[in-house]
Structure formats: structure tokens, C-alpha cells
Amino acid sequence: MENNGLHEIVPGAFLGLQLVKRLHINNNKIKSFRKQTFLGLDDLEYLQADFNLLRDIDPGAFQDLNKLEVLILNDNLISTLPANVFQYVPITHLDLRGNRLKTLPYEEVLEQIPGIAEILLEDNPWDCTCDLLSLKEWLENIPKNALIGRVVCEAPTRLQGKDLNETTEQDLCPLKNRVDSSLPAPPAQEETFAPGPLPTPFKTNGQEDHATPGSAPNGGTKIPGNWQIKIRPTAAIATGSARNKPPANGLPCPGSCSCDHIPGSGLKMNCNNRNVSSLADLKPKLSNVQELFLRDNKIHSIRKSHFVDYKNLILLDLGNNNIATIENNTFKNLLDLRWLYMDSNYLDTLSREKFAGLQNLEYLNVEYNAIQLILPGTFNAMPKLRILILNNNLLRSLPVDVFAGVSLSKLSLHNNYFMYLPVAGVLDQLTSIIQIDLHGNPWECSCTIVPFKQWAERLGSEVLMSDLKCETPVNFFRKDFMLLSNDEICPQLYARISPTLTSHSKNSTGLAETGTHSNSYLDTSRVSISVLVPGLLLVFVTSAFTVVGMLVFILRNRKRSKRRDANSSASEINSLQTVCDSSYWHNGPYNADGAHRVYDCGSHSLSD
Secondary structure, three states, X not given: OOOOOOOOOOOOOOOOOOOOOEEEOOOOOOOEEOOOOOOOOOOOOEEEOXXXXXXXXXXXXXXXXXXXXXXXXXOOOOXXXXXXXXXXXXXXXXXXXXXXXXXXXXXXXXXXXXXXOEEEOOOOOEEOOHHHHHHHHHHHHOOOOOEEOOOEEEEOHHHOOOEHHHOOHHHHOOOOOOOOOOOOOOOOOOOOOOOOXXXXXXXXXXXXXOOXXXXXXXXXXXXXXXXXXXXXXXXXXXXXXXXXXXXXXXXXXXXXXXXXXXXOOOEEEEOOOOOOOOHHHOOOOOOOXXXXXXXXXXXXXXXXXHHOOOOOOXXXXXXXXXXXXXXXOOOOOOOOXXXXXXXXXXXXXXXXXXHOOOOOOOXXXXXXXXXXXXXXXXXXXXXXXXXXXXXXXXXXXXXXXXXXXXXXOEEEOOOOOOOOOOOOOOHHXXXXXXXXXOOOOOEEOOHHHHHHHHHHHHHOOOOEOOOOEEEEOHHHOOOEHHHOOHHHHOHHHHHHOOHHHHHHHHHHHOOOOOOOOOOOOOOOOOOOHHHHXXXXXXXXXXHHHHHHHHHHHHHHHHHHHHHHHHHHHHHHXXXXXXXXXXXXHHHOOXXXXXXXXXXXXXHOOOOO
């Protein structure tokens, strides 16, 4: 049933299929596995569900599959596995690559698959903290002949890119008072950006505080610290007397949310993890809210009417909800908004109309969604955008001029499905970039990637945050294409370049050019004089012959035209002569009244 665009499997759909042993539902758009989804598949041994939009798995989703051995779930949106999901399921082969797993608990998950022979875990954003100790120990103790995929740390930044089996317990779980540079800084409504490169990251004091937007536990997504803007803490350092004050207008804080005063005149409203399903439920409406946190709720859509009363917002966090729909012009009145978190939702398309009005937005985070399409002009609505987080989505291409009119400083595109990125109209617009992250994409190391490779080489390692590994062809698999020469990647291009180019450069400099210059796409336009002059001469001679041929053709046509005119005149005279003769002999030389009949055939006219 692969490649059918399936969105849902109704529980009980497979009743009566007791003899089915293999089920292929890959390459669809299935978002969840519910309890009894696979009811009736009593003999199922092999389940392939990769390349879906799978995010939610109920604890009892596989409880009816008591013979299931192979479970393929790679390239989905799974961020966590529920407790007891593998209870009574004899899994031997498990593929979890390309998901959004940050940790895998031992209790009630890993301990339930003791007979594992293969487990693949690559391309997940593993958070190498104390929570990952149990996974490290479990991997070290499973049978030596088992096939184990690499677990590469995504966070914290001090361990980014490091293999889990190369870490120690001290690396994963350092002293509690140690500063973790991966925690982002809180925003400040008073500080403005200065032109030029972004300042160095602000480091927190190491304490977890609910007023810190962007920290993974309590408010905002946890991303590398050097991707955060240096800003001054606000509510996080507010004095005790300022905290817990009622709102300035005397109204109570909506629902179960908490409201704190921000130094100045605004409020910070924290509604994280309050079971909110719609912003319309937040009553009474407070007009002076500047920071609104709605992370970890159950919001499905956001509309224009939801933000009519929040015109003073500077920061909005809508991360980790179920948002699949953003009504056009929803943010139209949020003219002061500078930080917008919409990570870990279900967005699949980005367009200009969705972000209209965000003329002062500087930071946009839409990682961990299901974004497959970005329409042209999407980011034109945000001319001050400087940091754009688009990693861990389903992007395969970017439209022309996607970054036109935007001076991005930092861009994250890692863990998508790009095979190459065009330079003209896309990458060449990143004129202000100081950091870009592109790892984890299936790069195709063929001729088409050469311009992209040259662009990356010009950036240098200080801008390019990580290595770029080839996915295809097979002979370059997992090789860093920055370490490959252009003639290795594209031998046919190298073979087409004239040998005179190489000899000319050698004669003029004493050394033949090497590296990426002698065979680059960008340098093939430099042609020696010995090749250029004969080429121009050939063009001139060809043009001359063409002009002469056209003149001859025109003259011949004119002669033919004159001949046709002459022949036409002679034919007409002969015709008239025939008329004259015929009339004379048949009618006689006289008219009925005896008058002479006159035929003036010399002037081509006939008269009585």
C-alpha cells in the first residue's frame, strides 16, 4: 500500500487478514498509530512504515502484533516512544533513523527488546545529557554481533558531532554547577540589534528558569548557544518584589497561566503546558503582554482574531503544539514582534501571507515541522530577519529569490532532503551569512553539485558549521565532498576543458593550477587568445557567406519576377488578338446599321 497518499488507518481496517506476514505502508502521509490500528494482523512479521509523517504512537499500537520481528520507522517525525510500546512484541530489527529522537529510555522501552539483532539510530538530534546514559550503557551491553547505528550528539554544543560511544559519563552528566553553553539566552525588549556580525552568545548562569525562552525544559526550543542573539535577561532577573504582581490593569491572569511584570511596563504571560487548545480560551484578554509562552499545549490552528489584543508582543512561543494551519495575515498586527518560535508542529507549507506584518521579526524558528514547500517571496514579509531555523523538515528544494531582500546572518538547513542547492538565485543571496548549518542532507556528489561546492569553499570552515557527506553515488558514500576534487566529482567536465587552458596557465605562472580552480564551473569561461581568435574569425567568415547568399537569392527572385510580368503581358496580347480575329470573322467588319466595327488590339482595348 506504499505511495498512496494515505492519511489515516482506521482501527480495525485489517480485520480478516490473519494470514498477512508483510505490510508495506511506507511513503504515505500517516500521522499516527492508534490502539487497534493493526488489529487482525495476527501473523504479521514485517512492518514497513518509513517516509510518513508519523509523530504519535499510542502505547498499545503494536500490542496485537505478537509475531512482529522487523519494524521500519525511519524518516518520520517521531520525537518519543511511549512506555511499553514494545511489550509482548518480539522485535529483532528496528530502524529509527531520521526521526526526532533526543533520548531513548531503558525502562519500559529498551528493556522490552532483549532479542535485538539490529537497531539503527542515525540522523536523530540526540541530546547527550544525563538522560542518555541509559542508552549508552544498553548499547554497550547488547550482543557484539548486533548491528548498531551511530548515535551522534546534536546537543549540547560542547559535544555536537561527537559519537556517543566516545563520550564518558562525565561528558554526559557533568557537575550540576557547570555552565551549559547550549542554553539560549532570554530576550530583552529594550535592546536593539547593531549592524554587522552578531555578537557572541550570552551565557546563562547555569540555572533552569521558566523565564528563559528557548530552554528545552521550560520555554522555547533548545538549540546551540551560538545561534542565539546576545540579549539581556528580563523576567529571569526580576526582583522578588516585582514577581507575582497582578497585571497593571488589575485583571487576573487568564486561566491557569502565570503573569510576571517585565521591568518597564509590559507583562510576561506563561501558559506553557496548560492544556490550552485555542488562544480564544485565554480570558480575560490582556493588552500589555510583551512575552507570551504557549509551548507544550494542544493548539491545532491559529487565526487573525487570536492576536487582536496582543499588539505589544515582542516574543511569541508556540512551539510543540499540534499547529497545522496558520490563517493568512494572522500576525498582521504584531508589528513589534522580534522572536517567533513555531518549532515542533505540523506545518507543511510556508508562504508570504502567513507571515505578513512581521516587519520587525529578527528570529524565526520552524524546525521539527513537516515543511515540504516554501513559496517564493515567503521571507520578503520579514525584511529584518537575521536568524532562520529550518532544520529537521522535509525540504527538497528552495524557490528562486527565496532570500531576496533578507540579510540573514545565521541559517540552519540541516537534516532535510536536499541533494544539492543552486547558487544562482538562492545561495548567492546570502551576502551577510556568518554561520550556516547544512549537515545531514543526502548530497548527490555529481556535476550538479560543483557550483555549490565552490560556494561552500569560499565561505570557509568558520562559516560552514559542519562537514557535508555524500549520499550518492556509491563510490562517494559518506565522504566529505569538500575533500573531493572537482575532477573526481565531475570527470566529464574536466575532460571537456581545452588543454590549451592548462598549458597557458603553466607557461604564464611557471606552475600548473591545481585544486579546484583548473576545472571549476566558474573558471571555464576564461579562454586563451589562441582559442578565441580562430573562433571569432570563423564566425565572421560564416556571417559574410550568409549575407552574400541572401543577396544572390534576392537578385534571382527579382529577375524571375520580371520574367513572369513579361510573359503575363504577352499572354494577354495573344488573348486579345484571338478575340479580335474571332469577332471579325464571325460578325463581319460591319455593325448591324452598316457602320464599321473597330477593334483596337494594339492598345489592349475594344471599342465600336
